[in-house]
Each structure stands twice: as structure tokens, then as C-alpha cells.
Amino acid sequence: MNASRNTQNPAHFALLAISAASLLAACQTKPPPPAAAVTVAFELAHNEIILDTAIGGSSPQRFLLDCGVDPSVIDITLARSLGIAINEDLVGEATGAGEGEGLAVMESSIPGLKIGGTDYPPVPALAADISGFSNALGFPLAGILGHSFLDHRVVRIDYPARQVTIADSREALAAPATAVSNRFVLPLTVNSEEDLTPVFELVIDGQPVTVTLDTGSSGGLDLFPSAVARLGLEDEKASGEAGEALGARGTRQLTKGVLHDVGLGPFVIADLDTTYSEGDAPGDKRSGNAGNKIFQNFVLTLDYVNDEIVFEQ
Secondary structure (H helix, E strand, C coil): CCEEECCCCCCEECCCCCCCCCCCCHHHCCCCCCCCEEEEECEEECCEEEEEEEECCCCCEEEEECCCCCCCEEEHHHHHHCCCCCEEEEEEECCCCCCCCCCEEEEEEECCEEECCEEECCEEEEEECCHHHHHHHCCCCCEEECHHHHCCCEEEEECCCCEEEEECCHHHCCCCCCCCCCEEEEECEECCCCCCCEEEEEEECCEEEEEEECCCCCCCEEECHHHHHHHCCHHHHHCCEEEEEEECCEEEEEEEEEEEEEEECCEEEEEEEEEEECCCCCCCCCCEEECHHHHCCCEEEEECCCCEEEEEC
């Protein structure tokens, strides 16, 4: 769970990655399909996608939609107040950015989930204390809908119209509310067997750079040292502004800057907020992480049925 913060740009969120494979055989269960298609409005709070939901007839709860989380997460205090079962006999540790200990996580679920008046089957989840992220956002965060909710579904995020559509097939999707004239379709592949975050390529100074597609990041592009060296961006990094990120394992240091004319298929992003991290991710496909400041000008479809990603504009 990574929330970047500094005095000039509070509550800037980055990649959230939680995994505890030893805990969760249940999290690999394929959920039954939902209704054909459900479209709901979302709030872009601090550049994070926030959906109003209900759990088992509860009052409205606010969930973050994050394809960089595996499986999903429910706040442990909320789970206890709703009487949701938590396996407290086996405690794991969240993975993510930072240099300290990860958040304690325990096997649980999100039962009786309702979005836009549509009921969904129980979602495998980990229970964790996410109050730190609630504090950064400025409101109680009930949890995060991650891979265990997205898998075997098609989710279209119409950023300009502030709408999310959840469907069981691409055929069930009506035309987006935002008028589009160009599309870029690419395979949905993941970072690694341990990290199921999708990856795709950006083009920087004519060179391809593989990055994770992270709807839980409020930032633009975060580049790792290997990419900085390969692209010759040492001077840009050296002249950037120092910052700090708060993650599932504590804080990490980074530098902020701007890159110009970054390519995404047929599209060009003129001025892209960029951060430079101090640590690489050995064994990963990615050389960086891409967030909502890139996606906010697109209609983005994550098709976990046909394993495709679609950018439209």
C-alpha cells in the first residue's frame, strides 16, 4: 500500500500491492459472473477512483478501485463491526513500497457486496488496518477492490465522464458516455506470477519502457533507476524536487519532475508528471509504474475475459 505525500502535494497515492499466497487458497476461487453490465458514477478523490458500495445491507461504504492489488482488501475495523469473519490465527505481511514492516493482513472476504443496486458474490479479501490511507484521503476508506474482484470481468473506466462499467463481456458494454474516435488495443499481460498487475509499454525519447498499469496510483509515471540509466535521464532526475512516499512498508524517497511527449500507442502525452524512485524491482518485467494522471484523459477498459487492454480517446 503506497501513499505518496509531501507538503506541496498531499495524499498522492502510488502502487498498492498486497499478497499473502500462503494465506489464501480461497482467493483463487473464480467468482460467478455479475449482471450483464452495471454503470455507476465514481468520485476522483485525490486522483483516486472511489466507488460507493454497500456490504450486506450496510450504509454506503467507499472503496478504492485498484488493479494493482491482489486479492482485495477490507478495513479490519469495519469488518469486525459488520461481523465479517476474519482468520486471525494466521497473520501475513503486506508487500509494497517502503523500508519498514508491512501491514499485518489476515484472510477474510467482502460478503454481500452491492454496487449500483447490483449484488455481487463474496469477494476474497485480506483484512488490514488501512486507517493511514483513510487519513490521507480525508474520509473513511472501507477497502480496496482489487484482482479478486476484477478477475473474469470487464471493467471500463470512463475517466472524463467519471463512470465505471462492470460487465461480464465486452459485448455487454454500451458506447461510453465520452465520445471517442481512436482506440489502442493491446494484450493484458501481468508483471509476474507473484504480481498480477497489468503491464504495458510507453515510449520515452523513442525507446519502449514497460510499466505497470496501476489504477490505484494517483500519480503519473514513476521510473526506476534502471530506466533512468537506459534513457539517459540522470540530469532530469538530478534537477527534480525531492519527495517522500508512504507505503505498506513505510516511507521511500523519490524525486519529482516532468517528461514531455511520452507515447502511448497512437497517443502522445505532452507533459507528464514523473517521479524517479530510488529502488528497482528485480525480476519484474516493469521499469516503472503508471497511474491515473496518465489514464485521466482516456476511456480505459480492462478486459479480464479476453485478456485485453483498450485505451480510447
